[in-house]
Each structure stands twice: as structure tokens, then as C-alpha cells.
Amino acid sequence: MALTDMLLAVLEESGLRPLWEAVSPWLALDERQLIFVFATPVFIGVALWEYLKIRHNPALMDAREAVRNFALGAGYQTTELLFAGIIAFPAYALCYHYRVFELELTWLTGVLTFLGVDFCFYWMHRASHRMRWFWAAHVVHHSSERMNFSTAMRQNATNIFNGMWVFYLPMALLGFNPVWIGIAYALSLVYQFFIHTTLVGRLPGWIELVFNTPSHHRVHHGRNPGYIDRNYGGTLIIWDRLFGSFVDEDAKDPPDYGITRPVTSNNLFVLWTHEYVDLFRDMARPGSLLSRLKHLWNPPEWERPASSDAGTPHARTPVNTDQSG
Incomplete structure (x- = not known):
């Protein structure tokens, strides 16, 4: 049986063939993409409101950069629309076909879907900072030196090809329908848009304890030594508290936004690809195949010493700011 026929058979047996056809780019949008389509006008409206509030402060707002951020976001949504259905969805369909449990959609499974997606997001986001292959796509989100709502739209058009979707x-495989996973993920990203701002201070204590907030996410975008690689949470901050990656915002040490090796170009393609270029340049250096491949999964700041083929961590300032979502 041909691979295509096998895939279609799996989709048919699992009841997901209609959904796969729906997410194929030449037919229609899926539910996740529809959420982004409806949310985008809201994002634009909120960003305009924020612009009116902070437009006179160049440290907080640059109109040209804000437009560029939305252009970066449009590129991300376009590649997701065109390729998610033919790259990621077949893998989800295969896992769902061999699912361990038969789960119906109830309030309980709905809550479990939300918690599961948020848990997976935490580890995906953490890997996006600590594994260079994933960081190559994620770095564009952190490369702005301003924190405002438009920064949330600053995403990489290569995300779908980068493979971060494997974390979900x-x-x-456990039995959560890929439709539910996609919807929960989309709603999480909508929530995260609203934590990219300097206009909201500290929220009531119980909210700061449980949820990711603007205060927590400002830390995540800071390149201050004490803020790098902290506060990875999506909707909830409890995972950071559980796994030791939480840091509170310190009024005496306000976040310095950006990455430790700034990108000087404003070209969209350079912003999307500069870290891939640096990554492959490092991999091209002489050495064994294994030592070259280590660049893919080692942290962004890792370097192979010139005197050693095997390669060990080389002391240097981390290149990521620690960022999102």
C-alpha cells in the first residue's frame, strides 16, 4: 500500500479524514485558524488603543516596528494556514488512531485538555529557549527591544517547519481529539497576546500566583542576567513555580527587553532566518558529525571549542532573552 493510501486509511478509520480535508489549504480553515481570524481585528484594535497611550515614548513604542510586527505575524499565520494541514495534522491523526483512551468531550475532559495543552506549551516554550534548533525560530519573538501588544504578533513564519508542534x-496519543488540542492552543495564544504590555502593573495576588500575567511575561522578555530563561508559562504560571523557572518582577531591576546579540536588520526575511544562518555556519565548522549535530540540541550559547572536536559548553553570555509566546 502506498504511503498516501495508508495515511488516508488511518484518517478514515479514526474518523478524522473530514477534518484533514477541512484543514487542507486548498479547501478551508480549521477551527484553530478561525479563532485567529476572528481575534486579529481585536488584536489590532487593542494595539491601536495602546499606541495612543504610549506613542510619545520611543522606548515603549515605534510605529514602524509595530507595523513590522504585524507583518511578521501575518507571515506566521500564512504558513500555518498553508502547511499545518499537510505537515502536522497527519502526525496527529496517526497518534489519535492509536490512542490509549476513548475520551468524549465533557467538562472534565475539556479542563484536562486545557491543562494538558498548557503543560505541553511550557515544555515546548522551555525547549524553544534551551535547544538551538527551536530557538532559531523563536528568537524573532524576543528580538524587539520594546514590550507592547504588537510584540505578541512578532512570530516566525518557519514555526510550522521547525517542528515545535511535536510537543503536543x-x-x-492519550486520546484527546486533535480538534480540541488545536482550539485550546489557539485560545492560549489569544490570552498570551494580552500579557505583552507595560500598561498593566501587578494584578491581585491570587492571579499573580496562578496565571501568567503582564508582570511575569515582562520578566520573560528581559535580557537582564537574572531574567534570562525564566517564566515560560502560557496561560498558567504554576508550571514555572513547580519546575523552578519562576522569577518575580523586581521594581529595582526593570526588564531590559531584547536579546543579548541584537539583530540590526529590519528585513522580515533576515529576522526570520538570521539564527538559522548562524546555526548552520557553526555546524559547518570542521569536526565530527556528532560534534556538528550537537549545535541542534544544545543551548543557544553553546560553542565547540576550537581545540576540541567533541565540544563542551563554552563560557559565554546566553544569547536568548528568555522569552512566547
Whole structure:
């Protein structure tokens, strides 16, 4: 049986063939993309409101950069629309076909879907900072030196090809329908848009304890030594508290936004690809295949010493700001 026929058979047996056809780019949008389509006008409206509030402060707002951020976001949404259905969805369908449990959609499974997606997001986001292959896509989100709502739209058009979606496959294997996973993920990203701002201070204590907030996420975008690689949470901050990556915002040490090796170009393609270029340049240096491949999964700041083929961590300032979502 041909691979295509096998895939279609799996989709048919699992009841997901209609959904796969729906997410194929030449037919229609899926539910996740529809959420982004409806949310985008809201994002634009809120960003305009914020612009009117802070437009006179160049440290907080640059109109040209804000437009560029939305252009970066449009590129991300376009590649997701065109390729998610033919790259990621077949893998989800295969996992769902061999699912461990038969789960119906109830209030309980709905809550579990939300918690599961947020848990997977935490580890995906953490890997996006601590594994260079994933950081190559994620770095564009952190490369702005301003924190405002438009920064949330600053995403990489290569995300779908980068493979960060694999972190959610275990949920489909457990029995969570890929549609539910996609919807929960989209709603999480909508929530995260609203935590990219300097206009909201500290929220009531119980909210700061449980949820990711603007205060927590400002830390995440800071390149201050004490803020790098902290506060990875999506909707909830409890995972950071559980796994030791939480840091509170310190009024005496306000976040300095950006990355430790700033990108000087404003070209969209350079912003999307500069870290891939640096990554492959480092991999091209002489050495064994294994030592070259280590650049893919080692942290962004890792370097192979010139005197050693095997390569060990080389002391240097981390290149990521620690960022999102």
C-alpha cells in the first residue's frame, strides 16, 4: 500500500479524514485558524488603543516596528494556514488512531485538555529557549527591544517547519481529539497576546500566583542576567513555580527587553532566518558529525571549542532573552 493510501486509511478509520480535508489549504480553515481570524481585528484594535497611550515614548513604542510586527505575524499565520494541514495534522491523526483512551468531550475532559495543552506549551516554550534548533525560530519573538501588544504578533513564519508542534502529540496519543488540542492552543495564544504590555502593573495576588500575567511575561522578555530563561508559562504560571523557572518582577531591576546579540536588520526575511544562518555556519565548522549535530540540541550559547572536536559548553553570555509566546 502506498504511503498516501495508508495515511488516508488511518484518517478514515479514526474518523478524522473530514477534518484533514477541512484543514487542507486548498479547501478551508480549521477551527484553530478561525479563532485567529476572528481575534486579529481585536488584536489590532487593542494595539491601536495602546499606541495612543504610549506613542510619545520611543522606548515603549515605534510605529514602524509595530507595523513590522504585524507583518511578521501575518507571515506566521500564512504558513500555518498553508502547511499545518499537510505537515502536522497527519502526525496527529496517526497518534489519535492509536490512542490509549476513548475520551468524549465533557467538562472534565475539556479542563484536562486545557491543562494538558498548557503543560505541553511550557515544555515546548522551555525547549524553544534551551535547544538551538527551536530557538532559531523563536528568537524573532524576543528580538524587539520594546514590550507592547504588537510584540505578541512578532512570530516566525518557519514555526510550522521547525517542528515545535511535536510537543503536543502525546495528548493525541492519550486520546484527546486533535480538534480540541488545536482550539485550546489557539485560545492560549489569544490570552498570551494580552500579557505583552507595560500598561498593566501587578494584578491581585491570587492571579499573580496562578496565571501568567503582564508582570511575569515582562520578566520573560528581559535580557537582564537574572531574567534570562525564566517564566515560560502560557496561560498558567504554576508550571514555572513547580519546575523552578519562576522569577518575580523586581521594581529595582526593570526588564531590559531584547536579546543579548541584537539583530540590526529590519528585513522580515533576515529576522526570520538570521539564527538559522548562524546555526548552520557553526555546524559547518570542521569536526565530527556528532560534534556538528550537537549545535541542534544544545543551548543557544553553546560553542565547540576550537581545540576540541567533541565540544563542551563554552563560557559565554546566553544569547536568548528568555522569552512566547
